[in-house]
Amino acid sequence: MTTQSRVLADVRRGMIPAHIYNDAEIFALEKERIFSRAWLFVAHESEIAKPGDYVVRRVLEDSFIVTRDEQGEIRAHFNMCLHRGMQVCRAEMGNASHFRCPYHGWSYRNDGRIVGLPFHQDAYGGEDGFKRKGQRLLPAPNLGIHNGMIFLSLDPGAPPLREFLGDFAFYLDYYTKQSPSGIELRGPQRWRVKANWKIGAENFAGDMYHTPQTHTSVVEIGLFREPKAEKRKDGCTYWAGNGGGTTYKLPAGDLDERLRYVGYPQVMIDRMKETWSSAQCKVVGNDGFMISAASVFPNLSFVHNWPRVAESDDVLPFISVRQWQPISENETEVLSWFAVDAEAPEDFKALSYKAYLMCFGSTGMFEQDDVENWVSLTNTAAGSMARRLRLNSRMGILADGTEVAPALTAEQFAGPGSARTGYSEYNQRALLARWADHLERPVAAAATFEVGGDGQGRGTAERNGDDASDESPALDDVPSETTHEITGA
Amino acid sequence: MNTETHSSRSVLGKHASRIQRIGTTLPFGDERHLEAHQWLVDESYLLDAQAYEQWLDLLTDDIHYLMPVRVTTALGTGFDTSPGMAHFDEDKYSLSRRVARFLTEHAWTEDPPSRLRHHLSNVRTFATPDENHLVVESATLLFRNRGDVRESSLISAGREDLLRRASSGANWQLARRTIMVDESVMRMQNLAIFL
Numbered sequence: 262m263t264t265q266s267r268v269l270a271d272v273r274r275g276m277i278p279a280h281i282y283n284d285a286e287i288f289a290l291e292k293e294r295i296f297s298r299a300w301l302f303v304a305h306e307s308e309i310a311k312p313g314d315y316v317v318r319r320v321l322e323d324s325f326i327v328t329r330d331e332q333g334e335i336r337a338h339f340n341m342c343l344h345r346g347m348q349v350c351r352a353e354m355g356n357a358s359h360f361r362c363p364y365h366g367w368s369y370r371n372d373g374r375i376v377g378l379p380f381h382q383d384a385y386g387g388e389d390g391f392k393r394k395g396q397r398l399l400p401a402p403n404l405g406i407h408n409g410m411i412f413l414s415l416d417p418g419a420p421p422l423r424e425f426l427g428d429f430a431f432y433l434d435y436y437t438k439q440s441p442s443g444i445e446l447r448g449p450q451r452w453r454v455k456a457n458w459k460i461g462a463e464n465f466a467g468d469m470y471h472t473p474q475t476h477t478s479v480v481e482i483g484l485f486r487e488p489k490a491e492k493r494k495d496g497c498t499y500w501a502g503n504g505g506g507t508t509y510k511l512p513a514g515d516l517d518e519r520l521r522y523v524g525y526p527q528v529m530i531d532r533m534k535e536t537w538s539s540a541q542c543k544v545v546g547n548d549g550f551m552i553s554a555a556s557v558f559p560n561l562s563f564v565h566n567w568p569r570v571a572e573s574d575d576v577l578p579f580i581s582v583r584q585w586q587p588i589s590e591n592e593t594e595v596l597s598w599f600a601v602d603a604e605a606p607e608d609f610k611a612l613s614y615k616a617y618l619m620c621f622g623s624t625g626m627f628e629q630d631d632v633e634n635w636v637s638l639t640n641t642a643a644g645s646m647a648r649r650l651r652l653n654s655r656m657g658i659l660a661d662g663t664e665v666a667p668a669l670t671a672e673q674f675a676g677p678g679s680a681r682t683g684y685s686e687y688n689q690r691a692l693l694a695r696w697a698d699h700l701e702r703p704v705a706a707a708a709t710f711e712v713g714g715d716g717q718g719r720g721t722a723e724r725n726g727d728d729a730s731d732e733s734p735a736l737d738d739v740p741s742e743t744t745h746e747i748t749g750a
Numbered sequence: 751m752n753t754e755t756h757s758s759r760s761v762l763g764k765h766a767s768r769i770q771r772i773g774t775t776l777p778f779g780d781e782r783h784l785e786a787h788q789w790l791v792d793e794s795y796l797l798d799a800q801a802y803e804q805w806l807d808l809l810t811d812d813i814h815y816l817m818p819v820r821v822t823t824a825l826g827t828g829f830d831t832s833p834g835m836a837h838f839d840e841d842k843y844s845l846s847r848r849v850a851r852f853l854t855e856h857a858w859t860e861d862p863p864s865r866l867r868h869h870l871s872n873v874r875t876f877a878t879p880d881e882n883h884l885v886v887e888s889a890t891l892l893f894r895n896r897g898d899v900r901e902s903s904l905i906s907a908g909r910e911d912l913l914r915r916a917s918s919g920a921n922w923q924l925a926r927r928t929i930m931v932d933e934s935v936m937r938m939q940n941l942a943i944f945l
Contacts, residue, residue: 452936477856
């Protein structure tokens with residue numbers, strides 16, 4: 262693998278080598294140094310509400326069964342039979358107390374423990390030949406949950422999820438905690454686009470600049486109360502911890518009035534006021550900023566908007582959670598969920614879902630034009646000319662580094678991190694700076710696990726401070742051998 | 751009649767007509783089948799040509815247009831669509847906004863337009879308890895190509911339609927459509943098309 266130090270240096274000064282959006286070598290490095298290390302969203306607890314409920318989700322090529330076991334604990338098992346490596350569960354959702362491999366019939370409880378091994382005595386000579394006791398499907402090396410959002414990391418030494426999110430957790434609450442019950446997640450719609458995964462993440466992180474142009478049509482057809490998409494520049498972008506996003510500036514009013522303005526009924530507003538901190542209330546109520554799109558590094562995004570959903574002046578807000586799952590350097594599987602406060606009135610949930618379908622997802626009128634741009638960009642980035650081009654991603658700063666607009670003060674913006682009104686690319690630069698940090702840093706060799714041998718192992722379970730570990734030793738304790746050498750950048 | 755339909759089980763289709771088929775497939779020589787088949791062929795040409803305003807006129811005011819999200823589930827699970835989610839779960843208003851958007855000069859995803867061909871087949875027509883309603887099943891294969899370097903993409907789907915006419919001799923209109931797509935993960939960049 263060649264050194265990419267020149268590319269990383271260019272990215273850090275906001276001059277983006279265009280080929281990073283379609284480059285097999287860069288993608289190989291991303292797989293190794295981002296997706297084998299970062300916390301990656303896989304599911305929400307509401308998708309597996311009852312014991313035995315499961316969904317099967319991927320972290321790149323690795324399939325995981327994300328399930329709630331009979332004790333109610335959330336687990337993520339690597340979806341590979343310990344015997345010959347067959348995929349154990351071939352459905353993508355359902356409810357099961359056990360998973361049985363179709364090849365030779367090994368079976369596992371939904372907590373991962375092996376329970377059925379045909380002819381254990383006759384074939385292996387019992388425990389002396391194959392230590393069945395304590396064997397379980399390989400757990401994800403690290404599992405973390407925040408606001409019901411389940412994340413995996415393939416790095417057993419990953420910092421805790423809450424630490425990874427950092428101050429972005431403040432903003433995550435607007436999307437995923439509008440009441441003590443949090444959200445319910447529906448979907449996902451899944452489809453493949455011939456676009457590099459970074460483009461969507463960058464766009465949602467901070468691109469207010471594209472709205473007036475790309476999304477002209479949805480304004481023209483009267484989907485929004487605000488007549489001009491140029492209003493976007495009155496909003497602010499913010500970056501905090503491991504993520505950032507965009508906001509709209511709302512008309513004058515107090516917290517209740519502003520939340521009503523975007524279409525929330527009073528019963529939901531009352532719960533938001535009980536659930537959110539005073540600073541979270543102030544961002545909307547005093548400062549007048551309403552969250553819209555956002556991204557968490559590396560590939561998780563959110564969107565919140567409030568279109569008309571019928572022939573009426575009323576608007577209805579919706580929330581979508583989406584993941585840009587890389588397939589290759591030029592293809593991404595989009596997973597797009599609809600999210601809604603679990604305590605919301607049923608008629609609100611239905612109309613919010615309608616708002617989502619009209620705007621985002623596989624049929625969404627915003628998303629249609631976004632994807633067209635991203636596919637085209639990716640295609641153009643493949644050739645040799647793209648290697649000569651450094652795209653200017655320095656919007657918001659002058660050549661000498663001076664800021665075009667100063668950061669908002671604590672009096673102007675009560676949220677953590679750094680916020681600015683107007684168009685800029687601070688957030689895209691922050692996202693790609695993290696990208697560069699990850700690509701620069703080699704990953705430690707992963708431990709290996711010998712099935713049925715002396716070594717017994719599982720990853721550590723981590724749940725935002727709750728001790729969820731069990732009697733099994735941590736993966737660190739497994740006698741390991743280095744599987745491959747990593748060359749530094 | 752109060753039986754379950756895909757629409758009645760969906761989030762936004764409670765308003766849709768619940769009229770169901772009765773009996774077996776009408777003979778291919780039956781006048782009702784011929785009318786239904788021709789209606790679908792004519793509609794396919796409108797969709798290929800992106801003549802969406804004319805297409806909208808073919809829909810009743812209480813149309814429910816549904817395309818569930820298909821999921822892979824184990825045999826015997828009892829469902830193969832994502833609960834509470836769909837690609838399309840539309841009424842006349844939301845369809846009219848989609849059509850209106852294509853008529854602006856700023857719907858970039860279809861400018862330049864895709865080359866579309868809806869291949870229609872396997873048409874079966876069923877009578878209903880009401881002579882002014884027919885249930886029609888069909889298969890459609892949509893071929894879509896854009897530009898010069900991108901690979902073409904396909905969507906294969908089965909459809910169940912409820913056709914209605916105001917009175918004997920009047921034109922048929924679409925009152926309910928369920929599109930059962932044959933992929934759990936779509937291989938098309940967006941659904942800026944209709945099926």
